[in-house]
Amino acid sequence: MQLTGHPIIDIGLAVACNISHKKSVTELSEKDLQTASQWFLSEIEQLEKRHIFSSYWQNNPFMGKNITSKTKYKRELALMVNSTVDSTSHACQTCGKSKSFIPLSRTWFPLGGSASTDPCTYPNLEGKHLCLSCCRANVLATMGCRFASGKPFLIHVNDPELIIASANSAFNAIKMALTAGGENNISDNAVSKGHLGLFEILTNSPLWNPLLTGGFNRIPKDGATVIQFSNSGTAAYFYQLILPARILEFFTNINASGISKEFVDIIRWSSKNDNPSILHTIETGKSIAPLLFYKLDKSKQPTLSEKEITLMKVYESVAINKQERFEVIQGFAKRVCDMDKPHFDSFTKQLANIKKRETLLDLLTKFSKSSSINLTISNDVLKMFYIEPTTEIAKMLYLLCIAESNKKN
Numbered sequence: 001m002q003l004t005g006h007p008i009i010d011i012g013l014a015v016a017c018n019i020s021h022k023k024s025v026t027e028l029s030e031k032d033l034q035t036a037s038q039w040f041l042s043e044i045e046q047l048e049k050r051h052i053f054s055s056y057w058q059n060n061p062f063m064g065k066n067i068t069s070k071t072k073y074k075r076e077l078a079l080m081v082n083s084t085v086d087s088t089s090h091a092c093q094t095c096g097k098s099k100s101f102i103p104l105s106r107t108w109f110p111l112g113g114s115a116s117t118d119p120c121t122y123p124n125l126e127g128k129h130l131c132l133s134c135c136r137a138n139v140l141a142t143m144g145c146r147f148a149s150g151k152p153f154l155i156h157v158n159d160p161e162l163i164i165a166s167a168n169s170a171f172n173a174i175k176m177a178l179t180a181g182g183e184n185n186i187s188d189n190a191v192s193k194g195h196l197g198l199f200e201i202l203t204n205s206p207l208w209n210p211l212l213t214g215g216f217n218r219i220p221k222d223g224a225t226v227i228q229f230s231n232s233g234t235a236a237y238f239y240q241l242i243l244p245a246r247i248l249e250f251f252t253n254i255n256a257s258g259i260s261k262e263f264v265d266i267i268r269w270s271s272k273n274d275n276p277s278i279l280h281t282i283e284t285g286k287s288i289a290p291l292l293f294y295k296l297d298k299s300k301q302p303t304l305s306e307k308e309i310t311l312m313k314v315y316e317s318v319a320i321n322k323q324e325r326f327e328v329i330q331g332f333a334k335r336v337c338d339m340d341k342p343h344f345d346s347f348t349k350q351l352a353n354i355k356k357r358e359t360l361l362d363l364l365t366k367f368s369k370s371s372s373i374n375l376t377i378s379n380d381v382l383k384m385f386y387i388e389p390t391t392e393i394a395k396m397l398y399l400l401c402i403a404e405s406n407k408k409n
């Protein structure tokens, strides 16, 4: 079989691979997929007892709150699992096969509306039409999601081998819960709230750490897309987070070097201060220096730990590909520290509040022109101050100056 590109269907195919011990979705057969969904059906009584799965189905027919829907759902589920032919003339909306099974509503398909009101498709398409294989994968996707704040999330990668690892930890946790009873270990907990909570969980995910069992053995070249959704309640919930390969590499790097806690601290600080800008910073490839700066601003004697300096360095070089910028600014910070204390204090105090490029350039000119101060500015430093965003570069220089000065004293 092939990946479809649809995160829910693909994660379902990955679950089927976990069940049939296949190493790639390309090794998975229709028969394997059917056997996997038969196993799902055999466990349904057990799954019904887990409250956590209510997020998948509108009005919770699966959980027994709507008895009529529940009977209908179970009957159609058995039909879908045991059927060998697709039954309608519609084309499958995820893989494009020419026949589909039944029109699926939110009872079946997370985020799909009812036949008349589907928020995901054009009017009159009568909800989602999936072929038999996609239908089975859709149902199995349940077993490839972990939960954060009670809502399921999945990690989609466009790689037929790595996606199996992506579904593995959820699948194992659910299987364990089925054997042992209870719902332990299916949920991930975070200190941060909402989207930042999910981001905190993702930062520490064992998937990016090749040193841990269950991790990716290579970085997926297209990165990963994280989808969190919920079908419970009156309105569908959907959140998508795109993690480019460079961010995954950054996560791998900070986990391997033992500095992920310092990054998680920034996420938690953002969450506590109701400031989601860390996500915006990463999405737009900006420096994290301003965030580290705000974090330290309130302390009387601002300082940055060695680990936080390393974090800034790794972030600049791996996450946003700005290694040269960091090295140039760090080199310049050392020269700033060579000034006598009164001049150093005066320079850094003014630097801390700079927002405009002209003010920054004026400050540099003032200090470099004075023969008594002796602060030389090379061309590569000057170039950075001309082309890089002022706030980012001024904050970064400030932090590095403070760190260098503390190291010296």
Ligand SMILES: [Zn+2]
Pocket (backbone or CB within 6 Å): 092, 093, 094, 095, 096, 097, 130, 131, 132, 133, 134, 135
């Ligand atoms: Zn299909």
